[in-house]
Amino acid sequence: MTRFPSQIQKQQGAALAIGLILLVVITLMGYTGMKGTILQEKMAAGLHNRALANSGANSGIRQGEYFLYNLVDQTNGINVRGTPTGEFNDLYSLLSDPNDPTSEKNPVLVEFFKRNWESTAGTVHDYPFTTVSGNGALNELPQYLIHEVVYGQVINNSGDAENPATSGSNCKQRSFMVTGKSQSGDGNNISLLQSMYTVVTGCDATN
Numbered sequence: 285m286t287r288f289p290s291q292i293q294k295q296q297g298a299a300l301a302i303g304l305i306l307l308v309v310i311t312l313m314g315y316t317g318m319k320g321t322i323l324q325e326k327m328a329a330g331l332h333n334r335a336l337a338n339s340g341a342n343s344g345i346r347q348g349e350y351f352l353y354n355l356v357d358q359t360n361g362i363n364v365r366g367t368p369t370g371e372f373n374d375l376y377s378l379l380s381d382p383n384d385p386t387s388e389k390n391p392v393l394v395e396f397f398k399r400n401w402e403s404t405a406g407t408v409h410d411y412p413f414t415t416v417s418g419n420g421a422l423n424e425l426p427q428y429l430i431h432e433v434v435y436g437q438v439i440n441n442s443g444d445a446e447n448p449a450t451s452g453s454n455c456k457q458r459s460f461m462v463t464g465k466s467q468s469g470d471g472n473n474i475s476l477l478q479s480m481y482t483v484v485t486g487c488d489a490t491n
Contacts, residue, residue, distance in 0.1 A: 333468035337475035340426040340466025344409055345479050348428035348462035351407075356483050364458065364483075366432030368392070374407055375460070376431040396429050396463065399474040405429055406465060426466040433459040433480070457484050 355373055356364055366377040368390055381387035396403040406427030460481045467474050 333470050333473045336422060337466045337468040337473040340422050341464035341475040341477040344426035344428040344464030344466060345462050345477055347409055348430050348464065349479065349481055352430055352460060352481055361483060376429065378431055378433055393431055397476060401467060421469040423467040423469050423471045426464060429463045430460050433461050457482065
């Protein structure tokens with residue numbers, strides 16, 4: 285049977301329009317899924333680098349404590365005291381003038397406590413963390429800084445605090461703050477952690 289031109293059914297383009305709409309929807313779904321995955325990867329990387337920085341700072345603290353322990357052990361605490369410029373084994377005082385309780389905070393400490401790597405006062409960790417390859421690398425070697433929180437009280441033979449003016453004991457209780465500082469491999473995370481280290485120093489052999 286011959287079909288005349290007037291009887292031919294014309295396409296209205298509905299299939300093409302629906303196909304394009306579905307294609308757009310699928311593209312948006314794929315883009316949203318990829319964006320979520322990328323965000324999760326960035327969050328995981330951020331947590332990883334923060335953990336690296338914290339671990340480095342903890343390691344710095346431990347080395348600082350170990351150094352302080354050996355210093356006190358070898359000297360019996362004689363003259364183990366923080367100074368404004370750290371001339372005694374890089375032990376710093378809390379205040380710029382240790383004899384004036386109203387003086388400002390030691391600027392050396394203020395600079396070190398900033399979350400950057402511009403301070404030159406820190407003692408560099410002696411373990412080469414930066415040689416660790418891949419995602420375990422640190423951007424800089426961890427550092428530590430030790431400062432004396434307060435000057436020592438006089439401690440008697442029973443371990444009780446006494447007035448220095450009336451006490452005959454040479455024992456002094458000293459408190460030091462050990463600060464560890466570390467920077468993650470990507471350079472975006474700088475961690476500062478602190479611990480308190482208290483020692484009894486300067487005791488006579490008979491005490």
